[in-house]
Every structure is written in C-alpha cells, then in structure tokens.
Amino acid sequence: MMVEKMAVELDQIDRRIIRLLVEDASLSNNALAARVGLSPAPLSRRLARLYAAGVIRQTVVVDPKAAGIGFQAFVEVTLERTASKVGQRFIELVSRMPEVVECHTVAGDFDFLLKIAVRDVADYKRLLWSEFEQIAEIKTLRSTILLDSPKMTAATGA
C-alpha cells in the first residue's frame, strides 16, 4: 500500500529550518528555534510536520574507513535489453548486494549507474567476476575508480 504524500506548502521559515538542518543535523530544537526567530513550541510543530510529510528525513552515515571500506567505484551498466522486466530483475539482484551502495536508473550511453563500496581490490574483482558474471542480462560494465569526494551534499536523497 502506497503512502500518499500530501502536498506541503513550505514558507520562508520552513526553508530556513531545512537549510540549517542540512548544514548541521545535530542542532537542537532550541538552537534551531533561536536561529529562525521562533519559540521552541511552534518550531517543534513545524519539524513534526516536515518529518511526517517526508520532506526531510534523518539518516546516519558511516565513515567508509571505519567500516573497512578501502575501495570504491562507479560502474556503468548496460543491459542486453532495456525492458521493464529485465530492469526490474536487475534492480532486485543488486538490491540484495551489500557492496552496491547506490543504484541509479539513467538515460544516456548506459542503463544503470552503480556505486560500489568494498574492502579492497580483491573484493572488487570477486564482485565483478563472481557476482556480476552470473547476471545474464548484463551486456557491458565500465568501471571508474573513486579517488575522493571533495563535495558531498548529503542533502538530496533519492
């Protein structure tokens, strides 16, 4: 059952709250209230509304190094045929792979862009040669090594 999101009108204050939270997610409600020139009570209500409507969402991100991630890559995937059924099956398969951190459906020279996070190159080889090799509908793979991410606005998800 799909949850319908009601259309939510955002005023200036809402936008300011969101902007501040994106910059520093650890801000307390009181601190937020002070910065947007509101008392804690109405701020609490606004926040509740924003969360309930799905406008903003709390997440916790893990430092790759701490998680034992020593190698990350982007993989451009082209399927044999881009039929809905084929694509759907591919999505389900990669959804089960913990090494696939992101899967984007795209339109361009390829069909999917994956972001991969593994321990080391050996792990990556195993992923390519053992896991992906078994997915028949894959036509081509193109790997690009991630060196660094100088800008990461975690602000916009999905």
Add this chain to the structure above:
Amino acid sequence: MMVEKMAVELDQIDRRIIRLLVEDASLSNNALAARVGLSPAPLSRRLARLYAAGVIRQTVVVDPKAAGIGFQAFVEVTLERTASKVGQRFIELVSRMPEVVECHTVAGDFDFLLKIAVRDVADYKRLLWSEFEQIAEIKTLRSTILLDSPKMTAATGA
C-alpha cells in the same frame, strides 16, 4: 589544520549499533540499548565515542520534490590537463555551485563525476551553457539523465 582521526576499535556491539542506526536513524537510545542488550548508560557512551571519532555522522536529507528539484543528472567531466592546481581550482568552483550536489574525483575515462540537481531542464541548460562554459579548463562534458534511484544506501558517505 587537519583533524586526525584516532583509530577506533569497533567490537561486535558497536557494529550492531551502527547497523541498527543506519537502518533507522530515528531510534532512541533506549530502544537501541534494548536491542543490543545493553543498558542506556553504556550505550550512550559508545554512541558519544562513535560520533566523536567521526565513525558515524548524523545528516538530514531533503526530498527532492519538496525542494523543487525536478531534474537530476550525472556529468562526467574531463579537464584539459589533470594537474593538481587545475583540479583544485575546478573543485573550488563547483563547490560554490549549489546545483552541484556531489563532486567525485575519479580515475578512468574522465576526471570528475558530478551529480547535479536543478529545478528543470531549462535550469540545466543554463548551468551547462552559462556556468560551465566559463570554466576554461574543462575539455569535455558528458551528461547522463537520472531517472530514478531504486537503491540509495545513505549509509556510506564521503
């Protein structure tokens, strides 16, 4: 000044805490404590350690639709020369552009992978033709339209 991250040993419980938090960032400390079989106090200490060491980080993500984002794309950028100075300047420029949501330094057929989030195609054209056009060190751009992101493990950032 660089902040040195101390090496933090993570035991089984730490890993479990992190896994639970990534799945549901809104879990209260009490709920977390119960699930990992700990009392609230020591759990609080562990959490504080994990945050302080930068192992995990709180973030707030915004629903693109709510933010007025109607068009997203990946852009593969190749620079004229991949010298440190040139690359650094490019990074600084895109860091100032709010439409550039992510900037990754990569090794492969191109030098940078950008993720772009704008209101509509008209905005995207303006970005390409006005903003990027002015960056002399860009040799080539290749755009790929983002249709959908069926998997987004916000778990691993940077």
Add this chain to the structure above:
DNA sequence: AATGAAATGGGATAGCT
C-alpha cells in the same frame, strides 16, 4: 490559524558501585 509562555514528561548522561 499560528504563536509564545509555562509546565510536564521523558530521554540522555554523569557519578558511583
């Protein structure tokens, strides 16, 4: 209808065992 002030309830944390 939304705000601000005050009070209450609950969770997070510090000290101690």
Add this chain to the structure above:
DNA sequence: AGCTATCCCATTTCATT
C-alpha cells in the same frame, strides 16, 4: 557494565494576537 539520580530537552497545553 549496570544502577540511580539529575539535568536538559522536547513536547503538549493553554492563553493570546
């Protein structure tokens, strides 16, 4: 690490504009 007590923060209620 657990228990207890304290403190602080978030939230609800109510009066108000």
